[in-house]
Amino acid sequence: MTLIAKIFHYSGLALSALLLPLILAIVISWNALPGNRFYPLKRGLENLAVSSVSFDFSAKSSLRSRFLDYRFGEMQRLLQKGSVEGIPEFLAEIETDKVSILDQSAANPQTAGKQAQQLKIQLDGYNQILALEKQSLASQPTEPSKTYPELEPTQLTAEPGLETTNLIIAINQIQHQIQKTASELD
Numbered sequence: 001m002t003l004i005a006k007i008f009h010y011s012g013l014a015l016s017a018l019l020l021p022l023i024l025a026i027v028i029s030w031n032a033l034p035g036n037r038f039y040p041l042k043r044g045l046e047n048l049a050v051s052s053v054s055f056d057f058s059a060k061s062s063l064r065s066r067f068l069d070y071r072f073g074e075m076q077r078l079l080q081k082g083s084v085e086g087i088p089e090f091l092a093e094i095e096t097d098k099v100s101i102l103d104q105s106a107a108n109p110q111t112a113g114k115q116a117q118q119l120k121i122q123l124d125g126y127n128q129i130l131a132l133e134k135q136s137l138a139s140q141p142t143e144p145s146k147t148y149p150e151l152e153p154t155q156l157t158a159e160p161g162l163e164t165t166n167l168i169i170a171i172n173q174i175q176h177q178i179q180k181t182a183s184e185l186d
Contacts, residue, residue, distance in 0.1 A: 001004060033074050034086045046070075057104050061115045065122060068093045071124055075174075079133065082163055084170045091177055094123070098181050112183045119161040123178045130178075137164050 029042035046067055053059040071093040075086035097119055105112035 033078060034089050035078075035083075057108060057111055058115075059067050061097075061100070061118075064093075064097050065118065068097055068119075068122065074131075076129075076133070079167060079171070080165065084167070087170060087174060091174070094177065098184060101185065103114055105169055120182045123182050127175055127178050130171050134168055137168050137171075140164060 020023055026045060029038040029045065032038040033043045035110040050060060050063055050067075053063060068090075069089040071086070075090040077083070101112050101115050101119060104115070
């Protein structure tokens with residue numbers, strides 16, 4: 001083997017050894033949801049990605065927009081499981097995006113205005129999806145109560161149960177925050 005071939009060979013091995021932990025961290029944390037032990041690792045990697053493009057506001061906003069989609073998807077999956085654990089992460093991501101846009105508005109009002117419009121469109125889409133989820137939750141019949149065996153099934157109503165009601169209240173709060181943020185971007 002020539003000297004140049006050896007240098008490339010060992011450089012490749014060294015690079016692989018350096019990148020392997022990062023690649024493993026990405027793979028392990030990829031589908032982590034809030035509450036999962038790998039979720040902080042996932043968020044840390046995302047923050048690293050954002051800081052690597054911090055010099056370019058458009059690229060940073062685009063990346064933040066993608067992460068906001070991730071937070072919304074995580075929140076949806078958790079809401080479907082009856083958990084509200086993803087809500088704080090989603091709302092914090094909205095706030096981070098809003099603050100980033102408002103901070104940039106003084107230095108570059110045209111780009112910040114464009115990013116604000118894109119965020120408002122994104123938030124409107126989330127609001128529409130949440131409205132549909134809320135309708136779906138409200139229309140779900142509840143199981144007959146096992147804690148009150150003396151009630152006949154005909155005496156039970158199809159009103160949402162406590163868990164469903166809590167999810168509807170949580171969705172209302174999310175929608176309120178979305179509307180508030182959208183109005184602050186005007």
